[in-house]
Amino acid sequence: xxxxxxxxxxxxxxxxxxxxxxxxxxxxxxxxxxxxxxxxxxxxxxxxxxxxxxxxxxxxxxxxxxxxxxxxxxxxxxxxxxxxxxxxxxxxxxxxxxxxxxxxxxxxxxxxxxxxxxxxxxxxxxxxxxxxxxxxxxxxxxxxxxxxxxxxxxxxxxxxxxxxxxxxxxxxxxxxxxxxxxxxxxxxxxxxxxxxxxxxxxxxxxxxxxxxxxxxxxxxxxxxxxxxxxxxxxxxxxxxxxxxxxxxxxxxxxxxxxxxxxxxxxxxxxxxxxxxxxxxxxxxxx
Numbered sequence: 001x002x003x004x005x006x007x008x009x010x011x012x013x014x015x016x017x018x019x020x021x022x023x024x025x026x027x028x029x030x031x032x033x034x035x036x037x038x039x040x041x042x043x044x045x046x047x048x049x050x051x052x053x054x055x056x057x058x059x060x061x062x063x064x065x066x067x068x069x070x071x072x073x074x075x076x077x078x079x080x081x082x083x084x085x086x087x088x089x090x091x092x093x094x095x096x097x098x099x100x101x102x103x104x105x106x107x108x109x110x111x112x113x114x115x116x117x118x119x120x121x122x123x124x125x126x127x128x129x130x131x132x133x134x135x136x137x138x139x140x141x142x143x144x145x146x147x148x149x150x151x152x153x154x155x156x157x158x159x160x161x162x163x164x165x166x167x168x169x170x171x172x173x174x175x176x177x178x179x180x181x182x183x184x185x186x187x188x189x190x191x192x193x194x195x196x197x198x199x200x201x202x203x204x205x206x207x208x209x210x211x212x213x214x215x216x217x218x219x220x221x222x223x224x225x226x227x228x229x230x231x232x233x234x235x236x237x238x239x240x241x242x243x244x245x246x247x248x249x250x251x252x253x254x255x256x257x258x259x260x261x262x263x264x265x266x267x268x269x270x271x272x273x274x275x276x277x278x279x280x281x282x283x284x285x286x
Contacts, residue, residue: 008062010039010265013052013070017043021279022065025258028278029270037062037266049073053094057102063095063265065258071106071136078104087170088140093261105264108137109144111257112226112250116196117148119252119276122222124148128191130184131155132210133200134162137226141200142166146174154179154187154194158210185213193218197239199225204233214242226250230283251283252276 012022018041026039044052049070056064066074074091075081079101085091091104116122127150131138134157145153152175157163163178170176179187188194197216203209204227217223223239228249232240236247255272263269 006060007036007038009056009060010037010063010065011056011061012039012041012065012067013044013049013056014041014067015043015046015069017041017067020067021254022067022258024279024282025255025275026262028275029259029262032274033266033268033270035266035268044070050077053077053102057096061096063093063261065261066092066094071140074104078102080104082106084109084143087143088136090136090140092140092257093264095265105261106140107257107260107264108253109141110260111253111255112141112198112224113144113148114256114260115250115252116222116224116248119256119273120248122196124150124196126151127195129153130194130197130216131200132198132212133157134159134166135200137202138200139166139169141198142170142176143173146170146176150174152177156181156184181211185215188213188215193221195220196222196224199223199227199233199235202227204229204235207234209234209238212238217242217244219243219245222246222248224248224250226253228254230285251279255279 012020020041023039023041030037071090071092080103082105085104085106088106093105093107095103129150154177155163155167156179160180167176167178204225217239221244223236223244225233225235227233228251233249239247255276259270259272
C-alpha cells in the first residue's frame with residue numbers, strides 16, 4: 001500500500017503581510033508547472049522570526065520568502081549564503097539542504113534586471129543609471145545591475161552619507177558614485193538627462209516624491225519605480241508630466257524575483273508573462 005506524499009509547505013514571512021501577492025503568484029506558478037505544493041502568507045511577530053523559521057522547516061517546510069522587516073534577520077540566520085545574498089546584505093529566499101543547513105538567497109536584483117531586459121527589451125549595457133534611495137531595496141539590486149555593464153550608476157539619497165556608504169560598498173563591481181539630491185541639476189547640466197532613473201524609495205506608497213529636478217528626465221529616459229499599483233505611481237506620474245515617454249513599475253520585478261525563488265526551491269523556472277498579465281488585470285479590475 002502506497003502513501004500519498006504530503007504537499008510541501010511554502011510561504012512568505014512578513015509583518016504586515018495582508019497586502020502580499022506572493023501566495024497568488026506561487027499558486028499560479030505551481031498550477032502552471034504542475035507542482036504539488038501549498039503556499040501561504042504568515043504574519044510573524046517581530047521578536048519571533050528565528051523560532052518561526054525553525055518551526056516552519058520542522059513541519060514539512062520546503063522554502064520561505066522573507067519580506068519587510070525580516071530580510072536582515074534572515075541574512076543573519078542563514079547557515080550558508082549565495083553570492084548575491086552576501087552582496088545584498090539581506091535575504092528574501094530560504095531553504096534547507098539535505099543536511100538540514102539553512103541557505104539564504106536574494107532574488108530581488110535578478111528580478112529587477114530580468115524585468116527590464118527580458119520583459120521590456122531594454123538593454124542596460126552602457127547606460128547611465130541614476131538610483132534614488134540607499135536602503136535595503138537598493139543594496140539588493142546593485143550587484144545584479146552592475147553585472148549588466150552599465151556606463152555608470154549614480155546613487156542619490158536624502159541622507160547623503162548612506163549613498164556614499166553604498167557607493168563605496170559596490171565600487172569594486174563597476175563605476176558607482178554618490179551624488180547629493182541638491183546637486184543632481186548641475187550634474188544633468190553637464191552630462192545631460194540619465195538613460196534610466198530607478199526609484200528605490202518607498203515614497204510612492206505614501207504619495208510622496210523625493211525633491212528631484214525636472215531636468216533628470218529627457219524624452220528618452222526610462223523611469224522604473226520599484227513600487228507598483230493599478231495606476232501610475234506618483235514617481236512615474238511625475239516623470240511622465242515632465243516629459244518622459246517610458247515608465248515602468250515594480251510588478252514585473254515582483255513576479256520575476258518570485259520565479260527565481262521558485263526555481264531555487266523546485267528546480268523549475270515558470271513562465272512569468274501570463275502571471276504578470278493576470279495580476280495586472282486583477283489590480284485594474286478588468
